[in-house]
Structures are given as structure tokens and as C-alpha cells.
Amino acid sequence: MIDLLSLPFMQRALIAAIFTGLAAPAVGTYLVQRRLALMGDGIGHVAVTGVAVGLVTGTSPTWTAVVVAVLGAILIEVIRERGHANGDVALALLFYGGLAGGVLITGLGGQSTLRLQQYLFGSITSITAGDVVVTMALAAVVITLCVGLAPQLFAVALDEEFARVAGLSTRFYNVLVAVVAAVSVTVAMRTVGLLLVSALMVVPVATAQQVTRSFRSTLWLAMGLGVLASLGGLLVSTFAPYGADVAPGPTIVLVALLGFVLAWPAGVLIRQRRRREAPFAGDVPPEHLTTDHEHLHGKECGHPAVPHGDHIDYVHDGHRHAAHGKHYDEH
Numbered sequence: 195m196i197d198l199l200s201l202p203f204m205q206r207a208l209i210a211a212i213f214t215g216l217a218a219p220a221v222g223t224y225l226v227q228r229r230l231a232l233m234g235d236g237i238g239h240v241a242v243t244g245v246a247v248g249l250v251t252g253t254s255p256t257w258t259a260v261v262v263a264v265l266g267a268i269l270i271e272v273i274r275e276r277g278h279a280n281g282d283v284a285l286a287l288l289f290y291g292g293l294a295g296g297v298l299i300t301g302l303g304g305q306s307t308l309r310l311q312q313y314l315f316g317s318i319t320s321i322t323a324g325d326v327v328v329t330m331a332l333a334a335v336v337i338t339l340c341v342g343l344a345p346q347l348f349a350v351a352l353d354e355e356f357a358r359v360a361g362l363s364t365r366f367y368n369v370l371v372a373v374v375a376a377v378s379v380t381v382a383m384r385t386v387g388l389l390l391v392s393a394l395m396v397v398p399v400a401t402a403q404q405v406t407r408s409f410r411s412t413l414w415l416a417m418g419l420g421v422l423a424s425l426g427g428l429l430v431s432t433f434a435p436y437g438a439d440v441a442p443g444p445t446i447v448l449v450a451l452l453g454f455v456l457a458w459p460a461g462v463l464i465r466q467r468r469r470r471e472a473p474f475a476g477d478v479p480p481e482h483l484t485t486d487h488e489h490l491h492g493k494e495c496g497h498p499a500v501p502h503g504d505h506i507d508y509v510h511d512g513h514r515h516a517a518h519g520k521h522y523d524e525h
């Protein structure tokens with residue numbers, strides 16, 4: 195076992211797994227909070243065309259995927275922001291077009307769809323040294339932005355209306371999250387594949403939310419769970435019984451899902467206890483179940499208010515938070 199782990203291809207896979215496991219749930223935390231859990235899935239479908247362009251033109255599929263995924267993500271954000279009634283049809287056309295276009299371009303360019311498959315379902319054990327460097331660099335950018343800009347991104351994700359009133363450019367931060375999501379899709383492409391990438395962005399976040407209460411702790415725990423799932427899935431697939439062909443990408447996703455299944459009963463218990471201890475924390479006014487509602491956290495906003503030291507906390511969307519100038523803090 196130790197011998198296998200000391201092989202260069204295995205070490206490359208382990209490094210890629212760690213960085214993917216950190217980056218994907220980091221941006222996923224913001225997507226989940228904004229109820230855009232499937233955005234990563236959409237970007238993944240669009241990125242298939244980017245990979246195909248790279249394969250056919252003989253350039254790096256990673257870089258062509260980054261470019262196409264970022265363009266797709268901005269397009270998705272523009273369609274979403276306009277919020278037209280037929281917006282989801284436009285998104286569906288984009289997603290299916292991306293996937294079908296990618297398969298078609300690969301075939302037309304005389305490339306085997308087997309090559310494309312490596313990107314659809316991941317191929318972490320065939321990752322090259324160059325790929326690892328790119329993965330690390332892109333993941334570092336994603337993690338730095340998600341952690342470094344956490345106060346602003348939290349504020350926009352928690353309450354877009356309030357963030358706008360407080361003077362934050364919500365459009366800038368929304369587009370930034372979309373672009374960062376596109377980059378992390380590319381990072382995770384070699385690990386779990388474009389068709390499963392969204393799982394690694396969303397499932398660790400959903401698991402973390404079972405036991406955490408504040409945004410910040412969800413972010414950190416989700417990143418930790420992402421690393422555990424990536425490493426766990428990789429090791430399970432590596433040490434599967436001889437003769438069994440266990441693909442790492444799907445295994446990583448299943449390990450992440452197993453984590454959620456295990457955390458769920460704990461979440462139920464924690465929520466029950468919280469409801470008893472703090473009766474105000476559990477009942478979220480139904481008008482706050484959407485992200486686009488208008489209110490200022492003032493006397494009339496209708497949120498339960500709790501004095502807390504020198505300021506007032508508002509119970510809002512199941513969280514207790516206070517506005518500090520241009521951002522929210524969880525308390």
C-alpha cells in the first residue's frame with residue numbers, strides 16, 4: 195500500500211485531489227447560499243465544448259476549458275440576473291448545446307470520444323505533472339478569492355438587497371462568483387469529471403450545513419469535507435479488490451454523498467435542540483425563503499431582533515446576523 199502511494203502518478207493524483215477538494219466546496223458554499231446549487235453543473239456542461247476545442251486544435255484542453263467555462267458562466271449569470279420567465283429554457287439550451295457541441299466537435303475533429311470521456315468522468319490517475327501545476331495554481335486563486343473576499347461575498351449571498359443598499363456592487367460580486375465557479379469546474383474536471391463536478395461543489399456544503407450554524411464555519415468545514423471525500427474516494431478506488439475497475443471520480447462523489455447520509459441524523463438532532471433552546475432561530479418568516487426580497491434590517495423589517503452587546507442581531511434566513519457597515523457578520 196505504501197509502495198503504491200509512493201508512485202509518482204499516485205502522488206500527482208493525491209495533490210490534485212487535495213486542491214480540488216478545497217476549491218470546489220469553497221465556491222460551492224456561495225452557490226448553495228444563493229440557491230444556485232446547479233450552476234456548477236451547467237458550467238460543467240458548457241465546458242465540455244471547451245475541452246473538445248482543446249482536443250481538436252491540439253492545444254491544452256485545460257486552458258480552452260477555462261476560457262469557454264468562464265464565458266459560459268458569465269452568460270449564465272446574465273441570463274439569471276435578468277430573471278426572464280424563459281430564463282431556464284435559455285439555460286437548458288446552453289447546457290445541452292455545450293454537451294452536444296463538445297461531443298460533436300470531438301468527433302468531427304477526428305478525436306476519439308474516449309479522450310473526451312476522461313474529462314466527462316475524470317481521470318485523476320492519468321494526470322500529468324503539468325496538469326498538477328495548473329490545477330494547484332487555479333485552485334489557489336479560487337481558494338484565495340473565496341476566503342479573502344468572504345465578508346463581501348457572504349453579504350451579497352445572504353441578502354442581495356441589503357448589500358446593494360449598503361453600497362456593495364452586487365453585480366460585480368455575482369459575476370466574480372460565477373467566474374470563480376467556472377475556474378473551479380476546470381480544476382475539478384480532471385478529478386471528478388465535468389458531469390459530476392457539481393456534486394463536489396454542493397454535497398460537502400450540504401453536509402457541513404447539517405452541523406454548522408454560521409456561514410464561515412460552513413465554508414471551512416465544507417472545504418475540509420471536500421478534501422476528505424476527494425482523498426477517501428481516490429484511496430477507495432485505488433485499493434479496490436483486484437480486478438474491480440473502480441473509477442476515482444464517481445467514487446469520490448459517492449464518498450461525499452455517504453458523508454451527507456451520515457451527517458443528516460446529526461443535523462436533525464441539532465436542529466431539534468436549537469429549536470428548544472432558541473425558539474426564534476427555527477422559524478424563518480416564509481417571505482424570507484427567497485433570496486430576492488426587499489427589506490432593510492431596521493425596526494420594521496419584521497425579523498425577530500435580539501440585542502447582542504453594542505448592537506442588534508437579526509434572525510434572518512435561519513441565521514442570526516448583524517449588519518456592520520457594508521457587510522454582515524454571523525453571530
Ligand SMILES: [Zn+2]
Pocket residue numbers: 353482487489510511
Ligand atoms: Zn430577509
Ligand SMILES: [Zn+2]
Pocket residue numbers: 489490491492495496497508510
Ligand atoms: Zn431584516
Ligand SMILES: [Zn+2]
Pocket residue numbers: 502505506507515516525
Ligand atoms: Zn451580534
Ligand SMILES: [Zn+2]
Pocket residue numbers: 518521522523
Ligand atoms: Zn463586521
